[in-house]
Amino acid sequence: MTNSETDIHVAGSHASASFTLHGAGVSDGIAIGYAHLVSSARLEVAHYDIAADSVDAEVLRFENAIGHVRGELLQLEASVPASAPAEIGAFLNVHRMILDDASLSQVPRNLIRNRHCNAEWALTQQMDMLVAQFEEIEDAYLRERKNDVVQVVERVLKALLGSAHVPTGPSHEANMIVVAHDLSPADMMLFKQHQFAGFVTDLGGITSHTAIVARSLNIPAIVGLHHARGLVHENELLIVDGRDGVLIVNPDQQVLTEYKLRRDQLDIERQKLKRLRSTPARTIDGESVELHANIELPQDIDDVLESGANGIGLFRSEFLFLNRADLPGEDEQFEAYRLVAQSMQGKPVTIRTLDLGADKSIESSHEAGPNPAMGLRAIRYCLAEPLMFLTQLRAILRASSYGNIRLLIPMLAHAHEIEQTFVAIAQAKASLDEEGVAYDRSIQIGGMVEIPAAALALGVFVRKLDFLSIGTNDLIQYTLAIDRTDDAVSHLYDQLHPAVLHLVAHTIRSANRAGKPVAVCGEMAGDLSVTRLLLGLGLRQFSMHPAQLLAIKQQVLRTNLPDVTSLATRILRAGNVDKTRQLLAKLNA
Ligand code: PEP
Ligand code: MG
Numbered sequence: 198m199t200n201s202e203t204d205i206h207v208a209g210s211h212a213s214a215s216f217t218l219h220g221a222g223v224s225d226g227i228a229i230g231y232a233h234l235v236s237s238a239r240l241e242v243a244h245y246d247i248a249a250d251s252v253d254a255e256v257l258r259f260e261n262a263i264g265h266v267r268g269e270l271l272q273l274e275a276s277v278p279a280s281a282p283a284e285i286g287a288f289l290n291v292h293r294m295i296l297d298d299a300s301l302s303q304v305p306r307n308l309i310r311n312r313h314c315n316a317e318w319a320l321t322q323q324m325d326m327l328v329a330q331f332e333e334i335e336d337a338y339l340r341e342r343k344n345d346v347v348q349v350v351e352r353v354l355k356a357l358l359g360s361a362h363v364p365t366g367p368s369h370e371a372n373m374i375v376v377a378h379d380l381s382p383a384d385m386m387l388f389k390q391h392q393f394a395g396f397v398t399d400l401g402g403i404t405s406h407t408a409i410v411a412r413s414l415n416i417p418a419i420v421g422l423h424h425a426r427g428l429v430h431e432n433e434l435l436i437v438d439g440r441d442g443v444l445i446v447n448p449d450q451q452v453l454t455e456y457k458l459r460r461d462q463l464d465i466e467r468q469k470l471k472r473l474r475s476t477p478a479r480t481i482d483g484e485s486v487e488l489h490a491n492i493e494l495p496q497d498i499d500d501v502l503e504s505g506a507n508g509i510g511l512f513r514s515e516f517l518f519l520n521r522a523d524l525p526g527e528d529e530q531f532e533a534y535r536l537v538a539q540s541m542q543g544k545p546v547t548i549r550t551l552d553l554g555a556d557k558s559i560e561s562s563h564e565a566g567p568n569p570a571m572g573l574r575a576i577r578y579c580l581a582e583p584l585m586f587l588t589q590l591r592a593i594l595r596a597s598s599y600g601n602i603r604l605l606i607p608m609l610a611h612a613h614e615i616e617q618t619f620v621a622i623a624q625a626k627a628s629l630d631e632e633g634v635a636y637d638r639s640i641q642i643g644g645m646v647e648i649p650a651a652a653l654a655l656g657v658f659v660r661k662l663d664f665l666s667i668g669t670n671d672l673i674q675y676t677l678a679i680d681r682t683d684d685a686v687s688h689l690y691d692q693l694h695p696a697v698l699h700l701v702a703h704t705i706r707s708a709n710r711a712g713k714p715v716a717v718c719g720e721m722a723g724d725l726s727v728t729r730l731l732l733g734l735g736l737r738q739f740s741m742h743p744a745q746l747l748a749i750k751q752q753v754l755r756t757n758l759p760d761v762t763s764l765a766t767r768i769l770r771a772g773n774v775d776k777t778r779q780l781l782a783k784l785n786a
Contacts (some may be wrong), residue, residue, distance in 0.1 A: 510740020733765025
């Protein structure tokens with residue numbers, strides 16, 4: 198962990214009361230540090246006190262920023278062409294009204310004067326208040342106006358940025374724990390540029406993409422704490438136990454010492470695992486197992502190489518599209534894919550085509566629809582946007598001549614979606630042929646099995662595709678009908694549910710029989726508690742976050758397949774969850 202020991206201490210005799218909150222641990226390990234409250238990464242701002250003699254200057258800085266944004270909005274309004282839809286002008290007008298309303302232009306000024314907050318802090322405090330008020334409104338249209346408030350605040354924050362005094366640097370961040378009500382996957386990506394010690398959020402399910410990105414940051418994280426953002430104060434001392442999902446606020450000295458010892462112990466274990474980096478993953482009885490890595494961006498490659506992965510089993514390419522106003526063009530995508538392919542030096546790199554929609558949306562995307570997880574997401578979205586899809590396919594194909602790239606299609610349910618995808622790929626290939634551009638002519642095309650319909654009607658998938666990858670995160674979501682991002686139903690998210698296990702087992706068995714490679718690339722692949730079960734069900738390819746890979750390898754090395762196969766079959770037949778858990782404990786003993 199990055200905490201610097203000497204800096205962490207319990208506050209003196211006036212320390213606030215200690216208390217504990219429970220949520221769902223999503224990234225293992227223990228972090229000890231000071232609370233840093235944030236609204237969202239986009240609105241992440243420094244919080245600091247202004248000296249009494251600098252208050253006037255700070256108020257002026259705030260007023261200048263408001264004036265600057267007013268000018269910006271007026272200019273934008275003037276530049277709207279007469280032919281543009283009337284809503285555009287009206288929208289800018291609403292933003293100007295919000296900006297000039299006393300609740301945004303006056304109240305933060307008072308906060309700076311009376312409480313000596315810096316301008317950004319004062320502004321975001323007031324924004325949180327206004328957003329909470331909007332959320333109470335019953336009328337859906339008016340309620341959505343909170344987004345306009347946030348957008349206006351973003352503009353002012355941007356204007357303040359140039360004149361900001363930011364007292365935090367990387368060494369300070371290393372002692373900070375981010376406390377947020379909710380964070381989007383896009384927000385989480387922005388945190389990749391920081392070095393915080395841990396994350397805790399009030400909302401979120403354990404396999405939400407926010408949790409997945411938190412896991413890829415390899416720092417302890419907890420979601421679903423419900424009240425952390427409201428109860429924790431800036432700079433309070435926190436312990437994040439990412440394994441058990443426990444947040445301890447203002448721990449006493451004894452608890453702090455105990456957790457420091459546990460953290461050090463975990464560090465030692467992690468260091469020891471590094472010795473397995475180049476050991477082949479083979480069971481005791483000599484069966485080889487492929488351990489691949491999941492990545493979100495090319496910058497994750499260093500962790501992949503460090504982990505000794507046999508390849509990349511899932512490159513979630515849609516993360517290249519987040520946190521930006523425009524779409525990445527063909528050349529930009531090509532460079533990203535090529536970099537990954539070349540870095541892996543001939544090892545397989547499985548690029549999943551865009552899985553946009555649901556909790557990962559881009560500004561130009563379609564309206565989310567009433568139920569985004571079941572809406573125009575992933576391959577459905579790509580087939581509805583043929584130009585965008587073609588651009589990505591051409592970029593992937595071009596990169597395929599620089600390494601061992603495989604194409605993976607998300608969210609397939611229908612045979613005609615496979616056919617349509619093949620047509621799109623053929624079209625991309627033909628356009629490259631016309632231009633004389635090289636690509637891997639025998640590029641492998643695989644499909645994700647993450648909708649129960651695909652697992653149940655697997656024949657067509659096995660026949661038409663070169664390989665399969667089971668996305669257990671969505672497979673569980675859709676089998677059990679629970680939104681993976683919604684912590685209100687996260688207690689129902691059960692990877693051991695008999696229906697889930699049957700779908701997973703059936704997919705592995707059918708693919709193995711047909712001689713088609715099959716992997717699991719959902720979070721189950723990196724979960725030590727089910728490694729033996731999956732091995733026993735016949736799985737020989739796992740893809741997970743690089744941080745989990747060596748622990749899974751250790752479990753593979755300690756497994757004798759003849760011992761686990763019959764128990765795995767009994768688990769499958771158990772049919773009730775208590776019996777399943779009992780047998781699983783035996784399997785893992
Ligand atoms: C899955 O659904 O299991 C999967 C790997 O894809 P994602 O988590 O990106 O939806
Ligand atoms: Mg999925």
